[in-house]
Amino acid sequence: xxxxxxxxxxxxxxxxxxxxxxxxxxxxxxxxxxxxxxxxxxxxxxxxxxxxxxxxxxxxxxxxxxxxxxxxxxxxxxxxxxxxxxxxxxxxxxxxxxxxxxxxxxxxxxxxxxxxxxxxxxxxxxxxxxxxxxxxxxxxxxxxxxxxxxxxxxxxxxxxxxxxxxxxxxxxxxxxxxxxxxxxxxxxxxxxxxxxxxxxxxxxxxxxxxxxxxxxxxxxxxxxxxxxxxxxxxxxxxxxxxxxxxxxxx
Amino acid sequence: xxxxxxxxxxxxxxxxxxxxxxxxxxxxxxxxxxxxxxxxxxxxxxxxxxxxxxxxxxxxxxxxxxxxxxxxxxxxxxxxxxxxxxxxxxxxxxxxxxxxxxxxxxxxxxxxxxxxxxxxxxxxxxxxxxxxxxxxxxxxxxxxxxxxxxxxxxxxxxxxxxxxxxxxxxxxxxxxxxxxxxxxxxxxxxxxxxxxxxxxxxxxxxxxxxxxxxxxxxxxxxxxxxxxxxxxxxxxxxxxxxxxxxxxxxxxxxxxxxxxxxxxxxxxxxxxxxxxxxxxxxxxxxxxxxxxxxxxxxxxxxxxxxxxxxxxxxxxxxxxxxxxxxxxxxxxxxxxxxxxxxxxxxxxxxxxxxxxxxxxxxxxxxxxxxxxxxxxxxxxxxxxxxxxxxxxxxxxxxxxxxxxxxxxxxxxxxxxxxxxxxxxxxxxxxxxxxxxxxxxxxxxxxxxxxxxxxxx
Numbered sequence: 171x172x173x174x175x176x177x178x179x180x181x182x183x184x185x186x187x188x189x190x191x192x193x194x195x196x197x198x199x200x201x202x203x204x205x206x207x208x209x210x211x212x213x214x215x216x217x218x219x220x221x222x223x224x225x226x227x228x229x230x231x232x233x234x235x236x237x238x239x240x241x242x243x244x245x246x247x248x249x250x251x252x253x254x255x256x257x258x259x260x261x262x263x264x265x266x267x268x269x270x271x272x273x274x275x276x277x278x279x280x281x282x283x284x285x286x287x288x289x290x291x292x293x294x295x296x297x298x299x300x301x302x303x304x305x306x307x308x309x310x311x312x313x314x315x316x317x318x319x320x321x322x323x324x325x326x327x328x329x330x331x332x333x334x335x336x337x338x339x340x341x342x343x344x345x346x347x348x349x350x351x352x353x354x355x356x357x358x359x360x361x362x363x364x365x366x367x368x369x370x371x372x373x374x375x376x377x378x379x380x381x382x383x384x385x386x387x388x389x390x391x392x393x394x395x396x397x398x399x400x401x402x403x404x405x406x407x408x409x410x411x412x413x414x415x416x417x418x419x420x
Numbered sequence: 421x422x423x424x425x426x427x428x429x430x431x432x433x434x435x436x437x438x439x440x441x442x443x444x445x446x447x448x449x450x451x452x453x454x455x456x457x458x459x460x461x462x463x464x465x466x467x468x469x470x471x472x473x474x475x476x477x478x479x480x481x482x483x484x485x486x487x488x489x490x491x492x493x494x495x496x497x498x499x500x501x502x503x504x505x506x507x508x509x510x511x512x513x514x515x516x517x518x519x520x521x522x523x524x525x526x527x528x529x530x531x532x533x534x535x536x537x538x539x540x541x542x543x544x545x546x547x548x549x550x551x552x553x554x555x556x557x558x559x560x561x562x563x564x565x566x567x568x569x570x571x572x573x574x575x576x577x578x579x580x581x582x583x584x585x586x587x588x589x590x591x592x593x594x595x596x597x598x599x600x601x602x603x604x605x606x607x608x609x610x611x612x613x614x615x616x617x618x619x620x621x622x623x624x625x626x627x628x629x630x631x632x633x634x635x636x637x638x639x640x641x642x643x644x645x646x647x648x649x650x651x652x653x654x655x656x657x658x659x660x661x662x663x664x665x666x667x668x669x670x671x672x673x674x675x676x677x678x679x680x681x682x683x684x685x686x687x688x689x690x691x692x693x694x695x696x697x698x699x700x701x702x703x704x705x706x707x708x709x710x711x712x713x714x715x716x717x718x719x720x721x722x723x724x725x726x727x728x729x730x731x732x733x734x735x736x737x738x739x740x741x742x743x744x745x746x747x748x749x750x751x752x753x754x755x756x757x758x759x760x761x762x763x764x765x766x767x768x769x770x771x772x773x774x775x776x777x778x779x780x781x782x783x784x785x786x787x788x789x790x791x792x793x794x795x796x797x798x799x800x801x802x803x804x805x806x807x808x809x810x811x812x813x814x815x816x817x818x819x820x821x822x823x824x825x826x827x828x829x830x831x832x833x834x835x836x837x838x839x840x841x842x843x844x845x846x847x848x849x850x851x852x853x854x855x856x857x858x859x860x861x862x863x864x865x866x867x868x869x870x871x872x873x874x875x876x
Contacts, residue, residue: 181624181632185554187785193815231562237630301779319780321557365782369811401814401825404807412773 173199173382175208176222178245179230182238183265186321188228190366191262194375195224202395204383213241217248222257223382225249229263229364232275239281242268246284253286256388258357258381262367266352266360267291267324276323287353287360288329294346296420297323302341302363303413304351308377315339316371317409318363326362328353335361340417357381370405372397428455428462452507452514463510466517467526467542472498474526474542475709478535479550479586481750482698483508485690486550487529488726489702493711493719494527502527509534513542525709532566533559536573547577548584548705549592551697553641554622554786555747556778563622567591574599582708586701587656588643590623590633597656605660605704606645609675612665612693613637613644618752618788628653640694641749660704662696670741670761677703677717684717690725692757694750699723728855732845735867738837739845744855745769746777748786754849755791763795764847768836770803770829770854777851781805784812798839799823802832803854829857 177192192208199206211217211225230238253259261269270289273281283290304316316336325345328334334344335352343351344362352361359378361367368375380391455462467474477487491502501520503512508531516528530538532552539547549570554563574583574595585596587604596602617624617638625632626648638644647654661678668674674687675696688699703716725731731742743758745751758764773779793816801810806827814820826832833848840846850858 184786185557186780187782190782190785190812190815193785197815197817231564233562233564233625233630237625299780319782321780365780366785369785369815370808398820401807401810401820401823404825405805405811408805408807412779416779 171383171386172205172207173223173379173386174221175206175382176211176217176225177208178211178225178227178265179238179242180210180228181212182234183228183230185229185231185234186263186319186364187366188226188262188364191228191260191368191375192226194366194368194372195226195379198372198375198397199379201397202379204379211245213238217245217252219248219251220255222252223385224378225252225257225259227259227261227265227269229265231264235264235268235273235281236275239268239273239283243282243284246286249284249286253356253358256357256385258378258385259286259359260378261287261358261360262364263320263322263362266362267326269358269360270326270353273324286358287355288332289326289353289360291324291326293323294325295323297321298342298346298420300341300419301409301413301417302343302351303339303410303417304336304341304343304363305339306336308354314373315406315410316361316363316367316374317406317413318361318365318367318371319409320362320364322362326353335359338418340413342418346418357385365409370402370409372399372402425462425465428459451518452511452516455514455518456511463514463517464541466514470501470523470526472525473545474528475546475548475705476528476530476535476539476542476544477548477550477701477705478530478532479548479701480532480553480555480747481753482550482694482701483529485695485726485729486548486698486701486705487527489699489720489723490527490705492723493702493706493716494525494709496719497711497715499524500527501525503529510537510541513538533569536569539573540576543578544581546582546584546705546708547573548701549574549586549595550701551586551589551643551749552591552623553747553749554783557780559775559778571595571598584701584704584708586643586697587658588639588645590627590642590646590653590655593656594627594653603659603704603708604656605700606655606658606662607639607643607665607693607697607700608645608658608661608663609665610637610645612667613639617642618749622749626651626653640697640753643697660700660707662700665693665696667691667693667760670757675699677713677720679703679707679713681707681713684713686717686720688720689723690730691761692730692753694753694757695730728850728859733862733867735837735862735865737842738840740837740862741845741847742855742858743847743849744852745787745849746852748783751787751849755787755789758847759791763792764845765795765797766800766836766839766846767792767796767798768800768802768832768846768848769809770832770848770850770858771801771805771809772803772851772854772857773805774853777853781808784809789813790816793818797822800832800836801825802827802829803851829854830861833858833861
C-alpha cells in the first residue's frame with residue numbers, strides 16, 4: 171500500500187536528526203511491502219483533505235521556530251481537519267511545542283501554535299538536557315518503554331484531563347516536576363524525546379505506521395509483521411541505561 | 421586569594437610532574453586547574469608577561485589543525501607558548517602559560533564556549549573566529565546563543581586587537597563587518613562548491629532578516645559566497661583568499677593564497693577542502709601577527725597533520741588511518757574526502773558518548789554517510805554507542821549481515837586489522853574520546869608515542 175507522509179517545514183525544523191525518524195518509518199514500511207512517500211510541507215503548500223496519512227514535525231532552535239510559527243499556525247485548521255478524519259501525527263521537541271496552543275519564549279513573546287494538542291509551553295530559565303526513559307501504554311494492556319534524549323528550555327503544561335505520552339522513569343519530562351512526558355490525543359503524539367526517537371524505539375514507528383494504514387484503508391490499525399530488531403533492542407537498552415544513570419540532572 | 425606568582429607557578433609545575441608520574445595523563449590541564457584554584461587572576465598576570473602578547477583560535481571545526489598550522493608558520497621566528505593536545509578550556513590555556521618559561525607569544529586553541537572568558541582574561545592581540553556549526557547542542561545550547569556571545573566578545577576586544585574572521589560564515593562575516601579593520605578570509609573557487617546546501621547546513625537564513633540566502637557557491641555546510649535576496653546582506657570583501665584549489669584525493673591539496681601583499685602557490689601535505697580552509701585561516705592569522713608571506717607559505721607546506729585528525733600509523737605490516745569525526749559538518753567533509761580518495765570497502769567507526777563527544781548521539785543521523793555505501797562491504801561499529809551507529813547504517817540501507825557490532829574498541833581494532841590484507845590500510849572514524857582511546861591502545865602496543873609527548 172502507498173502511504174503519504176506530510177513532513178512539516180523540514181528545512182527549518184530538523185535540528186535533532188529528524189530525518190532519522192523519517193528513514194525508520196520509510197524502511198519499516200518498505201520491509202512490509204508498503205511504499206512511504208514523504209512530501210515536504212512549507213509555507214506555500216496546502217494540506218488537501220485526505221491526502222496525508224501521517225504528519226511529522228521535528229525540532230528547531232528558537233530562531234527557526236520564530237521564522238516558521240506563523241506559517242505553521244496558518245496550516246492549523248487544515249491539519250485539525252485531517253486529524254479529525256483519522257490522520258496520525260508525530261511532533262518532536264520544537265514541533266511538539268508548536269502543536270500546542272502557544273509557545274512563550276524567554277523574551278515573553280508568544281508564538282502561535284496549531285492547537286492539535288491540549289497544552290501550552292513557556293520558556294524557563296534552565297535547559298533540561300539529558301537522557302530520558304518513559305513508560306507508556308498506547309494500547310491498553312500493552313505497556314512499553316521509550317528511550318531518548320531531551321534538550322529544551324520550554325516547560326510544557328498539559329491542560330486538565332489531557333493524556334501524557336508516558337510516565338517519566340528517568341529524566342525531566344514536560345516540565346521537570348509533573349513526572350509526565352509528552353502528550354497524546356488519539357493518533358496525534360507529541361514528545362520532547364529525540365535521539366532520534368524511532369530507531370531505538372521501533373515499536374512506536376510500527377504503531378504510527380499501523381495508524382497511518384488505518385487512515386488509508388478506513389479500517390482498524392492492522393497487526394504488522396514482526397521484524398528482526400536485535401540491533402534496535404541493543405540501542406534501546408544502552409539508551410535506557412544512560413537515562414537511569416544520568417538522566418534528569420541539571 | 422592572590423599569592424606570589426612565582427610560588428603559584430612552582431606548585432602548578434610540580435602538579436604536572438606528579439600527574440605524569442602517576443600515569444594519570446599528560447598533565448595537560450592539572451597545573452592550570454590548580455593555578456585557577458589558587459588564584460584565578462594569576463592567569464591574567466601570566467599572560468601579561470608574554471612580550472608579544474597572545475593570539476586565540478576558535479571554531480567548531482578545524483581549530484586544532486588551524487592552530488597547529490599557525491605553530492608551524494610561527495615557530496621558526498618566535499618562541500611560542502601554546503596548548504598541546506587540545507586542552508582548550510581555561511585550565512588548558514593556564515597550564516600552557518605555567519609551562520612556557522621563556523615564550524614570547526601565546527598561541528592558544530580555545531573551546532567555543534570558553535572563548536569569551538579566555539579573551540577577557542588574556543587581552544589578546546589577535547582573535548581568529550573560524551566557523552560555527554551545530555555541535556554538541558547538549559553542551560553548548562543553541563548555535564544562536566554562541567554566536568551572540570562571540571559578537572559581544574568582538575565588541576569587547578581592546579581597540580588595538582585584530583579580529584580575523586571567516587567571511588564565508590554568515591554569522592562571522594556579520595561580526596567582522598561590525599568591527600572596522602577586521603581581516604576577513606574565505607575561499608573563491610566555485611568548482612569545489614556543493615551543488616546543493618548540505619542537510620546539516622546551519623545558518624541558512626539571513627542573519628539580519630531571516631530570508632533564505634542565495635548561494636553563488638556553498639563549500640562546506642553553510643560556508644560560502646552568500647547573498648540575501650531580500651535585504652542584500654552578503655559576504656564581506658575578502659582580504660585573504662584561497663583560490664584555484666586542487667584536491668588530490670586522500671593525499672594532498674594545493675591552492676593559491678591571495679593576500680594584499682601578493683600571492684603564493686601552497687602545496688599542502690594534508691587532503692580535503694576543509695584543510696584548505698584551515699590553511700587560509702592560519703595564513704590570515706599569521707599575516708595579522710606580521711609574518712611575511714614566504715614564511716607563511718613555508719610553514720603551511722611543512723605541516724603534516726594534527727593529532728588524530730588525519731593520521732597514518734604503521735601497525736606491523738598494516739596501516740591505520742584515523743580521521744576524527746565529531747559533528748555533521750566535519751564528518752561530511754571526512755566522508756567527502758574519503759570518497760574522493762576511493763572509498764574503503766572496510767570501515768571502522770567508533771561512537772562514544774562522553775561529555776567531550778557529546779552525550780547526545782543524534783548528530784550521527786545528520787551526517788551524510790550514504791556516499792560511502794556504494795563501496796562499503798563491511799562496517800565494524802564500535803564504542804559505547806556501537807548499536808546506535810549500526811542502526812544509522814542499517815537504516816541507510818547497508819545489509820545487516822555487513823555490519824559487525826563490537827563495542828570494545830580493542831576487540832574492534834583487532835577485528836579490523838584481521839580483515840585488512842597485509843600492506844593494506846584500515847580506515848577508522850572515531851569520535852574524540854574514542855580517538856584518544858584508540859591512540860592509547862596503539863601506543864601501548866608500541867606503535868606511537870603518548871599524546872602529551874608529541875601532539876601538536
